[in-house]
Amino acid sequence: MLAQKCAECRPDAFQMQVPTVTPAATAPALADGKAAPSPAPAAAAAAGDTSPEGRAQRQRERARRQREVGSKELKREYVGTMTVEQHLTINDPNVASSALRFLALTDRTLYLLKTMGVRMMSEDQCETLRDTLAAKIQEYCEESKKALSAANALLGDNRQADFHWIIPVYCAPALNETFQAKDRHLFPLIEAINAWDSTIAVINELEFNGKASFKQVDEVRSKERRLFSDISYFCYQVVMGLMRKSAPQPATAAAPAAPAVA
Numbered sequence: 001m002l003a004q005k006c007a008e009c010r011p012d013a014f015q016m017q018v019p020t021v022t023p024a025a026t027a028p029a030l031a032d033g034k035a036a037p038s039p040a041p042a043a044a045a046a047a048g049d050t051s052p053e054g055r056a057q058r059q060r061e062r063a064r065r066q067r068e069v070g071s072k073e074l075k076r077e078y079v080g081t082m083t084v085e086q087h088l089t090i091n092d093p094n095v096a097s098s099a100l101r102f103l104a105l106t107d108r109t110l111y112l113l114k115t116m117g118v119r120m121m122s123e124d125q126c127e128t129l130r131d132t133l134a135a136k137i138q139e140y141c142e143e144s145k146k147a148l149s150a151a152n153a154l155l156g157d158n159r160q161a162d163f164h165w166i167i168p169v170y171c172a173p174a175l176n177e178t179f180q181a182k183d184r185h186l187f188p189l190i191e192a193i194n195a196w197d198s199t200i201a202v203i204n205e206l207e208f209n210g211k212a213s214f215k216q217v218d219e220v221r222s223k224e225r226r227l228f229s230d231i232s233y234f235c236y237q238v239v240m241g242l243m244r245k246s247a248p249q250p251a252t253a254a255a256p257a258a259p260a261v262a
Contacts, residue, residue: 066101073104074179081111083180086190089173092200094221096175099193102232103186109133109235110183112242120245129238134185136234140227141188144195147220151202158211168208170201196224 049057088103090096110133117126159165181187200220206212 063097063101067097070100070102070104071177073108074100074177077180078111078182081182083182084187085178086181086186087178088175088190088193089177090175090193090197091170091173092197092221093174095193095197095200095224096173098225098228099175099177102228102235103189103193104179105232105235105239106133106137106189107182107186109238110185112239114183116242116246120242133231133234133238136227136231137185137189137192140231141192141195143223143227144192144199147199147223148195148202151199151206154211155202155206158206158209162209166205166209168205196220 049055088099090099113126113130113133117129181190200217203212203217203220207214207217
């Protein structure tokens with residue numbers, strides 16, 4: 001049962017899956033004896049492309065896959081699990097992408113540690129993993145508060161000094177999602193996601209009035225994504241570790257019987 005439950009929580013869908021390519025030696029032959037072309041030459045070329053454009057394309061593809069899986073996971077209902085309904089409205093597309101890519105995996109990891117961790121490892125080991133994950137979430141939250149406080153201070157000073165201040169608004173949110181949180185540690189993380197989104201909105205307003213640059217916006221976006229990616233990668237390692245522990249172990253050969261004493 002544990003193995004089945006953990007297998008359902010495989011995090012590999014959150015990672016890029018490189019398509020396999022049929023070697024020419026084993027590819028089906030055509031009538032003239034020549035090897036048939038690969039069924040997906042474009043995908044094969046992209047997988048082996050080490051140029052900056054190729055790496056960027058793989059990163060975009062991985063992000064797209066992670067958003068798709070993350071969106072499905074946020075909508076998933078865990079029967080028999082107590083949850084709290086949460087609503088997430090994000091305006092900035094970059095922060096929205098981070099939320100879709102990483103939030104569901106973080107929530108799932110917290111849930112697995114709570115429900116399965118103590119069955120597969122010692123209490124001390126489980127507590128260490130929980131503390132490490134909590135520390136990473138706390139760093140993400142604290143940095144969001146610092147960024148928003150600094151941006152609001154700069155906004156207030158400039159607004160008071162300019163009577164012709166322009167206040168731009170978003171036409172529509174980039175993410176508008178309702179989901180079920182399975183662990184209390186997700187609540188401060190959701191608040192932090194909103195804080196990062198607000199910070200970028202403030203800097204965009206400053207840029208609109210000539211008081212900031214797009215480079216500053218990108219710096220905030222990059223920092224948010226880096227911190228959330230760090231949380232997500234740790235969650236990936238935790239879930240993979242739980243999967244290894246839950247996998248059935250191969251049966252060992254019985255030791256030969258001791259020879260009888262005459």
